[in-house]
Amino acid sequence: MKFASRRSRVMIALAAALVLAGSAAEARVGGRSSFGSRGARTYTPPPATRTAPEAAAPIQRSQIPNQGPNVTRPGTPAPNVAQPRRFGFGTGLMAGLFGAGLLGLLFGNGFFGGLGGLASMFGLLLQIGLIVLLISFAMKWFRRRQEPAYAGPAQNHARSMGGSVPPVGGRPMAGGLGGLGGGLGGMMGSQQQTAGARLGVRDEIGIGESDYAAFEKGLVEMQDAYSREDVAKLWTLATPEMAGYIQEELNDNAGRGVVNKLSNVRLLQGDLSEAWREGATDYATVAMRFGITDVMVDKATGRVVEGDPNRVEEAVELWTFRRDQGGSWKISAIQQA
Template sequence: MLTSTTRRKRTAALLALAAALTVAAPVVEARPGGGGSVGSRGSRTFNAPSSTPTAPSAAPIQRSQTNPGMANPGMQAAAPGRRFGGGFMAGLLGAGLLGALLGGGFFGGLGGIASFLGLILQVGLVVLIVAFAVRWFRRRNGQPATAGAPYARSNLDGGTNAGPGGAPGAAGGSPAGAAMFGGGQRPPQQRPVQIGPNDYKAFETLLGEIQDAFSHEDRVALRNLATPEMAGYFDEELQANAARGVVNKVTNVKLQQGDLSESWGEGRDEFATVAMRYSLDDVTLDRKSQRVVETGAPEAVELWTFVRQPGRPWILSAIQQTR
C-alpha cells in the first residue's frame, strides 16, 4: 500500500515529466520562411496586397533586397560621395570658410579696406552657397510622396481596386511603400496580367515542392523553385537549423483554400500574389536521435508571390504572413 508521501513523490515526478515534455516540443513556426514576411514583390514590395476572403490583411514585408527608396528594384542608389558635387565642392567650401576666417581665401593678397571687403564678399558667397544647397536638398528629399504617378492594381477581370481612402488606383501600403516613388520619380510601368487554371495549378504545385525541398534540405531544388533572394533566405534557415543540430520536416501539405490577391506585370516580369490556406505536418527533429523537439501549427495562412518571365515557369519571390 502506497503511503501519502510516496503518492506525493510519484505525482510530483509525473508533473515534472509532463512539464519537461511540454518544454521539449513547443509549438513554433518552423516551415520555410520561418513564419516571417520576406522577399520582393517588384515595385509593390512595400505595398499591402489586396484583401481576399482567405487573407483579409497581410503583415508587411520584414526583409527584402528591394530598397524602399528606389524607383524600381533594379535601380541602384547614387553613391553618397557624389551628392552635392562630392569632395571637390566640400573642399572648395572648406577653403572659402578658412580663408574668410584668416582674412585671405579667394581674394588673398589685398590689404586694408580691400582685404576687409574681400572678407565680406567671401562670407556672403559662402552663405549664398549654403542656402542654395539647403533649398536643393529640400526640393530633392522633401517633395511629397504623391508626386509619383499612381498606378492601377488589376484584378482578373482587368478592373482596378481602390487604394486606401477609396482613391482608385492609389498606391496603398505602408509609408515606406509611399516613399518608394518619392522625389518626383514615376513608378515602373505596370500592366494587367491574366491568371488562369494552369497558373493556379502551378502555384499549388510550387507550394508542395518548396516545402518538400526545404524538408530534404535540397538547396539545388530551392534555387530552381525560388528567386535567388528567397533561396538565400531558405539557406540561412537551413544553416541555422544545422547549427542547432535539428532538421525541419514538413509533410502532407494540402491546399484547403486559395484565391488571387493581385496580378500585374512590369518590364519583362509578371507577378501574382496568391492567398493560400493549407494544412501540413510540421515538426522539427533532433538530427541524431530523430526525437521531436518542436511542433508546428497544423494549418497556415500565407500570401505567396510568384514571378515569371516570358517562356519561363513561375517561381517564388515572397512569402507574407497574415495579421
C-alpha cells in the first residue's frame, strides 16, 4: 500500500509538471507558434532583418492552403510556358532557298535555275537579308518598349527601430525608446537612411511614420487585450482569422482554469522586413524585439503557477499587418524568429 501510495504521488507530480510545461509552451499571444496569413506570401519566408537575422519559422496554421513548392508565386514565371520560336538566317530561310534550288534542279533548270541564275539568287539574298535586318531591328525596338520599367528602391529606406542599433555610418540614433509612439514610429522618422542602405528590404507601398506607430500600437494593445481576455477588442485589432485563433487559445486557458497575464510590454528594436500590395490590400511584415513579463495565473486563487512576475524576458517575432482599401492596419500573422 505504501508503494502504491508513493507511486500515486509520483504520477500526480509528473502530471502536474506536464501541465505546467504545456502552459509554458503555450504562454504569450499565439502560443509561441507561427500562424495566420500573409496573402500570396504566406508560405514564402520573409526577408531577414537586423532584428531577426535568422529565417523566420514557417507558418504552421493558416486558412490559405499550402500548395507546395510548385505553386506559382507572384513575380515568378509560370512553369512550362512555351517560349517564342526564333528563326535565324541559316534556318528556315536557307531551307526555303535550298528547296527552291532543288525544285529548279528537278525541273531541269539547274540547281540555281529556279531562282533565275546565280546573279539573281545573290540579288535575292541581298534583298532578303536587308528585309531580315529591318524586321529584327523593329522587333527589338518593340520588345524594348513592352518591357516593364522597374523602379528603383526610392521609397525603400532602411529603417531600424529602437535605440540600441546604430544606423549605417555608425552614428547613434537620436532619441530613446519611448512608449507607444517612441519606438517604432518616432524612431523611424529620426533616422531615415539612403535607399538601398540595408539589403533585403522590399517596400512596395511606402511605409511611413504613422504606419510604424500603428504597428507598435498593435503590438502593445494585442498583448493587453489578450491578458485581459478582451475578446471584443481582439476582433478589432486582428483579422477574423487571427482573432479566431487567439480566441481559441483563451478558451483553452479558461478550460484549464488559468489566465495568461502579460505586462511590461515594451518595444526594444525592430525594422521592416517587406511591404507589398495585392489588389486593394496592403501587407507589411515587421520584425520586432520586445520585452514582456509573461506569467500564468490560477484564475480562482490568483496564484502564479508558471513564470516569474518580476522578470522581463525578451522575444523576437515577425508580425504581419494587413490593411484593406486604405483602412486601419490589423494583425494577420505572427511568426517566431
